[in-house]
Amino acid sequence: MSLPQPEDTLMFREAQEAADRIADQLQRNAAAVEALGARLRSAPPRFIVTCARGSSDHAATFAKYLFETELGITTASASPSVSSVYEAAQRLEGALFVAISQSGKSPDLVSHARAAAAAGAHVVALVNQVESPLAAAAHTVIPLLAGIERSVAATKSYLCSLSALLHIAATWKGSDTLAQALHAVPSAMARAWNADWSPLVEQLTGARNLFVLGRGLGLAAAQEAALKFKEATGLHAEAFSAAEVRHGPMALVGADFPVLVFAQNDATLPGTLAVAREFRERGATVLVAAPGDPPGTHLPLGGDVHPACAPLVTVRNFYRAANALALRRGHNPDLPPHLNKVTETV
Template sequence: MTMALPAQDQTLMFSEAAQAAEVVAAQLRRNHDAVAALAAELRAAPPPFVATCARGSSDHAATYAKYLVETRLGVVTASLSPSVGSVYAAPLRLRGALFLAISQSGRSPDLLRNAEAARAAGARVVALVNVEDSPLAELADAVLPLGAGPERSVAATKSYLASLSAIAQLVAHWSGNAVLLRALDALPDAMANAWTQDWSPLVDGLADARNLFVLGRGLGLAAAQEAALKFKETCGLHAEAYSSAEVRHGPMALVGPGFPVLAFAQPDATGADAEAAAAQFHGRGAQVWLASADAPQGGAGTVLPLAAAPDPALAPLLVVQSFYRAANALALRRGHNPDLPPHLNKVTETV
């Protein structure tokens, strides 16, 4: 017997994602002094590099951290595989490094083992975590609470966006970038605007799809990765995320007539490449949607509106916020309850 699905605005995913603007506003206020103090310490004793450690949506936030730290601070940032420490028990040379551990629950054994090993190796361990009394928070040198509150839907939404805003606040203070600091003040209102954007053409177009590519580049790659994951877990739709540059190195051979492609045009120097890829695939007859704050030149498929970003670095939060609403609607359209994906639990504990 098939259970009745909730209305679009009655899912946990919808209500939790809709809270993201308020969550971010409260988080930025609450964490301001702690972030400013941590940033001062990082300026006084600059780390030679940054290592991130996370899984799932949190690892997509780590992708955002990589691009933001490298572009705004020039500090090399690399993703550390949790398996290196938890399975292989391989010691790493992390003395003086900044180790960013990103987690909603702060309980996964592999993440904890790596954080412990990083601290023993002389790294500064900073935890971005939603559960403030978690084991990860207890072992970290510094904690930046996400402040997303309880998240009952299996699909992470507001906690993911809170991870991105915490990263942006840290980088803004660490770099001393006055423009980005001011932009953070305008971020919650921009996110509220992003939630109202109409992406119904995407929902209509993917109702019967079996697979698709999601494209982004630079700071926008994290948004593409997050969207591809949510398509899989909430909509039962196979999606793969690619850089709009990397997709040309082989995967584009799959794109032909009718193949679905969703492209995110990041409003910076990478945006033109995403638009060019969208136009190229549209020219082949692919079914293309391009999320862009501006009307692109040339045929690039169906344009999805994006809220204007107060700073290009914050645009990924806006595109993901708009996407979450569309993903919730698409899941229901395809007969899935986005709050209860099959075979998944809210907290995944890997070793």
């Protein structure tokens, strides 16, 4: 079977489209997000619970760091199996329950959202398909507005999940700084889209395993990249916090071991770049993507971005590189083996 050209894949086109979809989302969701923000300000939740699977669960990781750093509210991830398999009652009175899904059809996620509502939580669904069981189970629906996504590998729906979360956080907090940074994301994406990430393709074409590192607001980017390496390129990758990798996994990193590092310009930047330098000194093949393109960066982004918004720009560029890498390795990124677009976990 012949493979398409890099710019002809659905993965490429949908990742490219994400900037426009985010700009549209911010405009069309303004009233709904403002209403949710007013509700959350008048009746702040005791804590936040997220629930998702796959790429959406990586967005939930981002939500944890975003809500805890911007709003100071403890945020935890719930397992859908607690309700769907174990049928265990939860104590969620006064909680905000945030369910994230592209399709809104996974039975276990829907079951947990319904259980959360019955347990006294306010359920918010971030969902691309608003006519879905998950949306019907929620008190508040924030549409992702990513448009139809045909590639099995989620791209624009993931990025639209992050922008929706940022929109909620900025509005809830009343942060003009974060709101302005978020509205500047589509322009930042446009500036960064043609940055040269060919070193990633060249260095990883023959690889078998690699680590992907991020920390804080960037950890979700590492998780998402590791998943895309597996499903789109056939390359085994594991994601770690740049801090957690020191607790055992770093023992595997030696000469020629590939490591991809994502960083954002916040308090985690010095430590993350220090880990990258340490691995490079061991002879590892280290690729770094960081805003501002500090020394040692091989994957430029071209300028600084608000740290909470940086993962959107970084991951979009990663998608383009992963698409090219998949084709170089003989894989069609739109049709990963054994996978379907919608996974309905019971």
